[in-house]
Amino acid sequence: MIRVAISALFLLGLLNVASADPFSDAFAKRDYAEAFRVMKPQAENGLADAQNKLGFLYLQGLGVSKDDVQAAFWFKKAADQGLADAQNNLAICYQLGVGMPRDYGKALDLFQEAAGQGNVLAQSGLGGLYYHGLGVKVDFQQAAFWFRKAADGGNGLAANNLGTIYFNGLGVPKDLPAAVVWYRKGAELGNSTAQNDLGIMYEKGLGVAQDLHLALTWFDKAAAQGDPGAIANANRLRATIAAQSPTAGKPSCPDRGVPLAKVMVGGAQVDANELKQPGSYRIVNFTPVFSTGSFPGFKLNCKYSDGNTIVIPLSNNSISCYVTNKSAACR
CATH class of the missing domain: 1.25.40.10 (Tetratricopeptide repeat domain)
Known part of the structure; x- marks a missing residue:
């Protein structure tokens, strides 16, 4: 079914895992208790980025017991300082009723603030509210505008x-x-x-x-x-x-097996779908085939096997394989 979905993705904020930042290092190592220990005093000292990250840890229960109320509290602290990621996160809390009563009007305001700063997820979320008429009258033109931006x-x-x-x-x-x-x-x-x-x-x-x-x-x-x-x-x-399939409804062949799987290239076995260039290839583990398969740039149309290892040319168009000792129904 063709449908429009609402984005509800919380933003942690950009992490430079290659930096010497203690939070980034701890988070990259999945040492969430250490990440929480590092971030909490910074958040309490009013650093907006730290407040947003602390809210994310509370939201996901990483390094601390999951607490939606605390998550929303810290998102709001950071959002009040104009941090776009936190505004998006707080908007989602209002939209979904996470840690606070659901309030589409406040979600709309926060998405607009973050979207105006170029936050892509907020732009998508704002388009969703306009499309579904949540906190605002349905406006498909506005929805299209913000979806295109995002x-x-x-x-x-x-x-x-x-x-x-x-x-x-x-x-x-x-x-x-x-x-x-x-x-x-x-x-x-x-x-x-x-x-x-x-x-x-x-x-x-x-x-x-x-x-x-x-x-x-x-x-x-x-x-x-x-x-x-x-x-x-x-x-x-x-x-x-x-x-x-052309084989549908045709008589079954007792020795028909799975489609061709392996070929020999330069002494090594590779999957047929890994072939990239025309040439001659040795087919190995050749099993009965009665179907058309494909792989990048070529078509495979093998309709038989006698169990032997054979060499066939691969052109730019196709491989055609036939056997004479099968009945017409089995080719």
């Missing part, structure tokens, strides 16, 4: 959300090719929702030429991140592709 800053979720705005024509003319552009940007930035949505566009041929194999590729990428919708989509589409 997407241009490298936020994958915002790119996905902007794609959905174009997909539905909300505040902008409906534009499926533009939706694909933004879904792709989000997908390439690693956002699993965008990867799943891009897969849907390829599967259905919406705004892009239909390509079930590319759709499956993007579903698989999102599924690898645990996206439940993508897992279901990948399983469903994989079954659909298998049912559409």
Whole structure:
């Protein structure tokens, strides 16, 4: 399902793990008790960055017992000093009701302050509030404006959300090719929702030429991140592709096995999908094949095996493998 999601990512702040800063060193080593010990007096002395980091430790229960109230307290201390990361964090606390009563109006104000400072996550969060009408009247044009700002800053979720705005024509003319552009940007930035949505566009041929194999590729990428919708989509589409295979419904061959897996290159075995250049390769562990596979730059179309090790040429186009001692139904 094509959907808009609200960002709720707390910001610890930039850490220079290569520096001699005691907090960064402790955090990088996952010595959170030491990180807490170092940061607490700095926060109490009014250092905004330290207050934000201390709030994050309380929020996650790192080096100290988890305490949402204390987290929100320290985020507010830092936000009151104008620290954009802390303003984003405090906005999320108000948005979700973490350590304080839910208050979308205050979340909106804080997101606006942080977004005005160029904070990408706050820009994405602000777009979400405008899109869903939380603390403000629904305004799709404002939502698109802030999602674009965040997407241009490298936020994958915002790119996905902007794609959905174009997909539905909300505040902008409906534009499926533009939706694909933004879904792709989000997908390439690693956002699993965008990867799943891009897969849907390829599967259905919406705004892009239909390509079930590319759709499956993007579903698989999102599924690898645990996206439940993508897992279901990948399983469903994989079954659909298998049912559409030229081999579907043909008589089974007793010796048909798994697709070609290994080839010999310069005396070493490599996976077929690692081949990069045309040439002659020795196939090893050759098993019965009755399907079309692919790997970068080439197509593999092997339809047999007699169990022997053979040498075949690999052209820029394809490998074609045939055997004469199989029935036509088994080729």
